Amino acid sequence: MEKTPDDYFDGLFPPDPMLAKVKEEIQKRGMPDISVAPGYGRLLTLLTASSGAKRALEIGALAGYSGICIARGLPEDGRLTSLELRPDYAELALANLAAAGYGDRAESIVGDALGSLSRLEEEGRRFDLIFIDADKENYLNYLERAIRLAHPGAVIAADNTLLRGRTLNSDKQGPAVLAVREFNRVIATDPRLLSAHLPAYDGLALAMVR
Numbered sequence: 413m414e415k416t417p418d419d420y421f422d423g424l425f426p427p428d429p430m431l432a433k434v435k436e437e438i439q440k441r442g443m444p445d446i447s448v449a450p451g452y453g454r455l456l457t458l459l460t461a462s463s464g465a466k467r468a469l470e471i472g473a474l475a476g477y478s479g480i481c482i483a484r485g486l487p488e489d490g491r492l493t494s495l496e497l498r499p500d501y502a503e504l505a506l507a508n509l510a511a512a513g514y515g516d517r518a519e520s521i522v523g524d525a526l527g528s529l530s531r532l533e534e535e536g537r538r539f540d541l542i543f544i545d546a547d548k549e550n551y552l553n554y555l556e557r558a559i560r561l562a563h564p565g566a567v568i569a570a571d572n573t574l575l576r577g578r579t580l581n582s583d584k585q586g587p588a589v590l591a592v593r594e595f596n597r598v599i600a601t602d603p604r605l606l607s608a609h610l611p612a613y614d615g616l617a618l619a620m621v622r
């Protein structure tokens with residue numbers, strides 16, 4: 413049987429027991445298996461490292477898969493702040509980050525991300541890399557907050573901009589689809605951003621805050 417491009421490229425990289433353990437935990441606990449794709453995780457590591465990011469912010473932690481990928485790209489004195497609605501997910505994500513060796517550079521903030529983002533802004537916190545991967549209805553709100561929380565030159569990345577094809581299907585008019593379409597339009601046109609949309613995986617948006 414012919415391999416998919418994902419299978420082909422994933423097969424070129426050495427096994428990754430840390431990330432495999434995160435996936436096992438997700439299965440064992442019956443959590444949704446909605447972590448970023450392995451190749452997207454590698455891209456997050458690369459973006460973090462190549463941008464020289466020291467302060468990273470993730471919106472939507474789940475079990476810590478993308479958190480580990482981002483933490484891998486941070487310098488030793490870097491820090492990942494991870495926002496997660498569910499306390500049990502946040503606890504697991506932190507435990508997995510600690511098991512991967514990043515316990516000392518990871519912090520978790522539990523609660524609705526919009527509230528957490530307001531508090532971070534009030535506290536004057538600023539970030540070099542922001543990864544958006546939580547409830548799709550709020551993507552545009554997250555983007556606005558991300559821009560306000562970004563240092564100039566900061567990288568913003570977001571997952572699921574294709575919503576498994578629903579974004580492209582004009583019959584689909586649900587709140588998540590409408591929100592993601594508007595998010596995608598703003599990413600492409602906002603003069604505050606230098607941006608790209610990639611039709612890889614479930615669609616990913618990349619931007620740099622000018």
Ligand SMILES: C[S@@+](CC[C@H](N)C(=O)[O-])C[C@H]1O[C@@H](n2cnc3c(N)ncnc32)[C@H](O)[C@@H]1O
Pocket residue numbers: 446447448471472473474475476477478479495496497498501523524525526545546547
């Ligand atoms: C797609 S998963 C994140 C996957 C993770 N980034 C990864 O790749 O490993 C989305 C996460 O966002 C969380 N979430 C959903 N709504 C949220 C909200 N309003 N505030 C904070 N987190 C939220 C969910 O509980 C879930 O863990």
